[in-house]
Amino acid sequence: MTGKKIIIGITGSIAAYKIPQLVRLLVKAGAEVQVMMTPNAKDFVSPLVLSTLTRKPVMIEMFDENTWSNHVMLGRWADIILIAPASCNTLAKMANGLCDNFLLATYMSATCPIHIAPAMDEDMWHHPSTKANLQKLTYFGNVIIESQFGELASGLIGMGRMAEVEDLVQHVQGFFLQNSQLAGKEILITAGPTYENIDPVRFIGNHSSGKMGIAIANECARRGAKVHLVLGPTHLSANHKNITTYKVTNAQSMFEQCVALFPQCQIGIMSAAVADYTPIEVATEKIKKKTEAFAIALTKTKDILNHLGSIKNANQILVGFALESVDEKNNAKEKLKAKNADIIVLNSVRDTGAGFGHDTNKVTMFDKNGYEETFDLKTKVEVAKDIVNKIIIFGKI
Ligand code: CTP
Numbered sequence: 121m122t123g124k125k126i127i128i129g130i131t132g133s134i135a136a137y138k139i140p141q142l143v144r145l146l147v148k149a150g151a152e153v154q155v156m157m158t159p160n161a162k163d164f165v166s167p168l169v170l171s172t173l174t175r176k177p178v179m180i181e182m183f184d185e186n187t188w189s190n191h192v193m194l195g196r197w198a199d200i201i202l203i204a205p206a207s208c209n210t211l212a213k214m215a216n217g218l219c220d221n222f223l224l225a226t227y228m229s230a231t232c233p234i235h236i237a238p239a240m241d242e243d244m245w246h247h248p249s250t251k252a253n254l255q256k257l258t259y260f261g262n263v264i265i266e267s268q269f270g271e272l273a274s275g276l277i278g279m280g281r282m283a284e285v286e287d288l289v290q291h292v293q294g295f296f297l298q299n300s301q302l303a304g305k306e307i308l309i310t311a312g313p314t315y316e317n318i319d320p321v322r323f324i325g326n327h328s329s330g331k332m333g334i335a336i337a338n339e340c341a342r343r344g345a346k347v348h349l350v351l352g353p354t355h356l357s358a359n360h361k362n363i364t365t366y367k368v369t370n371a372q373s374m375f376e377q378c379v380a381l382f383p384q385c386q387i388g389i390m391s392a393a394v395a396d397y398t399p400i401e402v403a404t405e406k407i408k409k410k411t412e413a414f415a416i417a418l419t420k421t422k423d424i425l426n427h428l429g430s431i432k433n434a435n436q437i438l439v440g441f442a443l444e445s446v447d448e449k450n451n452a453k454e455k456l457k458a459k460n461a462d463i464i465v466l467n468s469v470r471d472t473g474a475g476f477g478h479d480t481n482k483v484t485m486f487d488k489n490g491y492e493e494t495f496d497l498k499t500k501v502e503v504a505k506d507i508v509n510k511i512i513i514f515g516k517i
Contacts, residue, residue, distance in 0.1 A: 122150030124296055127198040129223045130170075132160030134273040135205035135239040135282040139165055142204065142285045143173045146292065154179070154194065156223045158210060182222050191222060195230030200295060203227070204265075205239030205282045208250055214262075215253035233342070235295065237265040237288060242278030261501060265291055301512060303344035308378060308385040309337045310392035310424065312352030314371045318416060319403035327476040328393035330354040332441075335504035336389055337363050343508065348385065350377045352392055371395050371421035378424050382431070387511060389439040390425040391465075393476070397421060429460030437515045439463045439507070445470060449484065449492075456486055463487045463514055465507060473497050485510050 126146055130136050139155075146153050155170045156179045167178040179189055195201070203210070203223070210224070214236075219225045227234060236257065244250055245267060254264055265288065270281040283291070311333020315323040334356055337349045341362035349358055349365045352374060358365060366381075368374045371394045382388055397418035407414075425440045432438050440461040442452040445468065452466035466484040467475050474482040474497065481503045484494040487510075495506055511517070 121146065121293065121296060124151045125154070125197055125199045126151045126292065127154050127156060127194065127201040127226065129201060129203040129206075129227070130155065130157045130161040130165060131203065131205060131207040131210040131223070132158055132164060133205040133207040133239045133282070134164060136161050136164035138282070138285050139204065140169050140173060142288055143170060145285065145289045147173060149289070149293075151292075154198070156180070156194075156226060158207075158221050158223050160207075160209075179222055182225065189222065191225040192229045195226045195228075195232070198230065198232045199299075200232055200292065201227065201230055201234045202237065202288065202292060203234065204237035204288060206236045208238075208240045208244045208247075211236070211238060211250065211253045211257065215256040215260075233261075233263065233295070235263045235265060235291065237283050238267050238280070239282035240267075240280045241272050241274050242276055242280045245278075245280035259499065299342065299344055301343045301517065302340055302508075305340075305345045305387060305517070306348065306385045307337075307340045307345045307387040307389065308348045308350065308381050309333055309340070309389045310350045310352075310374060310378060310394070311337065312354040312356075313393050314352045314374055314395045314421075315369050316371065316395045316398040316421075317369075317402045318399050319405065319407045321406050324395060324397075324399070324416075324418075325353075326393050326395070328352070328354070329477050330356050330392075331477075331479065332481060332500050332503065333389070333391035334358045335500040336391060336507055339501075339504040339508045340387075340389075345387075348381045350374055350381070350392070352394075371398060371424075375422045375424050375427070378428065382428050382436075386435065387437045387439070387515070388428050388432070389507070389511075390428070391441050392424075393443070394424060395421055423459070425461060426459045432460070437462050437511060439465065439511060442466045443475065444468055449486075452484070453486055456488060461488070463510060471497070483507075487514055 153174045171178045219228045265283050268281045312330030313326045313328040315325045317323050337347045337358045341347045341360035347363040366377050398421050400417045400419045438461045442455045444451045448468045456464040464486050471482040473480040482497040
């Protein structure tokens, strides 16, 4: 963990007494650790011990008489923030955007991944509001490190005990390892719809939002890849420093951009909903409403996945999507073969919560070696992780 920058946020919970040991192990492993505490946490563990271990003052207050501490820059400085122990109270504040102390202000302005190790008594752990807060925090993209079963501060035995210090160290190590899994790889990703112009003011399009492709781009970037995101017209965008976005409008411009970028990439993931047909002619003036019936002559667009499948070399991995409404599995397997892809991700429009516009998706993945796996309905962020994991396993990366 040499040179890694870690913020440890301690809140008011008995488990705080274990944090000096956690900090000691992280520092020993080479990390630069900055400790922050909520004012309540001071009652559970000594800031002096922690500042001695980290050789940095522990940050508790936003300002004293003379100085104001810059929570924004600290949130950008860190590679990871680990809030441990995270009390029921702090979880509730985080889930609802409250920021009445330095740690919460840093959380709210952080750009790095946030990992949370809750600690509380069993009844609080099982309370529906805690469950809802944890769900909300997961939805925001935070990672929850599950509490464990064991002896609690109340003397009761049950769920709610903070993960052991050794587990937390392993978790942080795993995080940094995963972060560099795709280092050195360049990945081409298409996302969003395409708009095929009919005249200067009208187009043929579809309801794709680009959410799935952007989630995959973020996940690849988070794991250290250099990502080229070829994005159709959508109001969404990706903003990870490892992602370069190429905005395109129609199938032809998406095709050209992909053809230019694919040779330098080791992986291609085609998640865009590309129009299959485009008007043969685009009217130069707005078409007037004259006749009762009106037809537009269309011609096939170039199939990007198919083309990249025909030019890919043995070291490139190509992933396609299949959006189907009938005989889904067979159609997906056929597309895998016909387009010479390595992996195909099937969405069925018959699954509720899956497909265009939703925050969730339900997929089945196939690879060219006969692998098939159906996943549960998950957030698109989680589905993106499954897809990237599959690519890593397939490519033995
Ligand atoms: N695709 C592409 N270029 C196109 C059309 C599709 O790259 N012009 C890609 C999609 O990004 C997806 C895969 O091909 O990865 C399958 O897309 P899908 O719309 O499910 O299938 P089509 O090949 O268009 O066939 P059909 O519409 O007949 O099901």
